[in-house]
Each structure stands twice: as C-alpha cells, then as structure tokens.
Amino acid sequence: MTPQPEPDLAAAGGPRHVAIIMDGNGRWATQRGRPRLFGHHAGAKRVREIVEACPDFGVEYLTIFAFSTENWKRTQVEVAGLMSLFRRYISKETRSLSEFGVRVRFIGDRVRLDDKLIRLMNELEVATAHNTRVHLTIALNYGGRDEVARATQRLARDVSEGRLDPDDVDEETLPRYLDTHVLPDPDLVIRTSGEARISNFLLWQSAYAEYEFIDTLWPDFSKAEFGRLCAAYGGRDRRFGAVKT
Numbered sequence: 001m002t003p004q005p006e007p008d009l010a011a012a013g014g015p016r017h018v019a020i021i022m023d024g025n026g027r028w029a030t031q032r033g034r035p036r037l038f039g040h041h042a043g044a045k046r047v048r049e050i051v052e053a054c055p056d057f058g059v060e061y062l063t064i065f066a067f068s069t070e071n072w073k074r075t076q077v078e079v080a081g082l083m084s085l086f087r088r089y090i091s092k093e094t095r096s097l098s099e100f101g102v103r104v105r106f107i108g109d110r111v112r113l114d115d116k117l118i119r120l121m122n123e124l125e126v127a128t129a130h131n132t133r134v135h136l137t138i139a140l141n142y143g144g145r146d147e148v149a150r151a152t153q154r155l156a157r158d159v160s161e162g163r164l165d166p167d168d169v170d171e172e173t174l175p176r177y178l179d180t181h182v183l184p185d186p187d188l189v190i191r192t193s194g195e196a197r198i199s200n201f202l203l204w205q206s207a208y209a210e211y212e213f214i215d216t217l218w219p220d221f222s223k224a225e226f227g228r229l230c231a232a233y234g235g236r237d238r239r240f241g242a243v244k245t
Contacts, residue, residue: 013234015187017061019209020050021201024193024217037081042219044089051102053223054134057230061135061183065201069109069143083117086140090120094127101133107179108142109150137183144203151177180205188233192218210236 022043029039047064054062067082097104106121113121121140154177158164164173175181185205189198194215198206212229214221 014058014230015210015233016059017063017184017186017188018054018059018230019063019065019186019189019202019206021065021189021191021199022047022218022221023191023195025219027193028217028219036078037085039219040082040085044085046219046221048093048096049223050221050226051097051134051136052100053226056223057227059134059230061137061186063107063137063139063180063183063186063202065139065142065199067108067140067142068200069141069146070200072112083114087117087120090117090124094124097124097136098128098131101131102128103131103133103135104128105135105137105182106140107137107147108140109146110141112141135183137180139201142179142201144200147179148174148204151179175204178204185209188212188229190214190229192216192221 025039025043026036027039028042029036032038051062054060066086071082072079104124106125110118110121151174155164155169155174159166159169180202183205185207186202186209188211189202189206189209190212191198192214194213196213198211202209210233212232214225214229216225
C-alpha cells in the first residue's frame, strides 16, 4: 500500500462501519480449474484494494470475516493452507498497513490458533495502534454465538464476584463484554458470492445493520462495486423502528 491523499468528499450519508462476509474464494478458483487455496490467495489481495478504498467512501471502520469457528470442518489441507496464508499476510502487510494509516484489530477466540500466528497478530495490533485513518478488524476463528457465550461468561463472572449488580444488566451491558466493545456497530453488512445468510457473523452488533447480498465472488469484488453499495446505503431511509411524521 502507498499513502494516498485524504478524499475531498466522503460519500454523503454513507456507512461509517462496513462489515463484509468475504465468500466465494473457493468457487472462484474452481471456475478457473485451480485449487481452492489459489482463490484464498486472490481474495487476500482483494482485501488490500478495499481497505485502500475506504477513505474515498467515508468508511472509517471495516470488519472482514476471515475464518469462522465452523471453518475448522474444512479439509486439513485447506485449513493448514489458510493458517499459512494468514501468517504470510500479516508478515507481508504490517509495514504497508501502518504507512497507510490502518489500525488493525483481531476478534475471535485465539485459543485454538497456533502460537506463531497469535504472536504475529499481537505484533500487528501493537504496530498499528497509533493509526486512525481506517480501523480494520479481522474476524479470525470467530463465531457470533461463540462471542456472545464468551461475553456472557465474563459478565457472569463479574456478577458472581460482586463487580456488577444483576439488576443493572440491560441491553447496553452485554456489548461492553463483546470482542467489538471498542467499535461502533456496523451500518452495512455485505455478503459476496450469492449466498443470502449471515453465517453467525456479528449477530448482536448487526441488529440494525442494512444488508447487501450480491452475486459477485469475493476475488472479483471491486472498488467500484464497493462504492456503489456505500452510495446505495446513503439513499436508504433508516428509521430504527420509528415512524417519520
């Protein structure tokens, strides 16, 4: 990534936080007669373009679904290849992400990840902690139900140890225990590849998000399409349950 000037105008009324379920890497590779991991490598390259595009469309926060808690069910070869890809991506992109002004955070349960990957994740978070231009959150070994369960455990522990009164627990309490507690909720969730499901992604946080399910496979997802979706969001009438008079 090379530093770029700040845009003169952000997308009017566009989303501040976009979350993306990056689906279709494997099918993209299969269509080309290549192994599935070839598609994952192509998808990783696409991440760079979309991160770089965020300031042009007024997007301050980008959250991407890289690996779910269910993805461990894939073949051992694919899982091992993905873990290797994550390690190489972090090692290769740390400097360019920092130079572009990207702050990187990881969400998900790190317990099952290997020590080297965890170390690289920690180092990337520290190296980019001072950046504010784009806040990139990578969901790695993440599942929405798993996140809520872990958050509930922490909340219950605080209750049992007297740090939290059960009568004070309301819908504003649990978000403080989620992996995303320092992030605003997503305004727009995009899923590529033609699938129309949310696949256990940001279940609590996306309660009032707008959704776009598009046919484009993730490696073909372009800056232009990203911009079109952000602009379309700006034209939606978001009432959050109220009625305009």
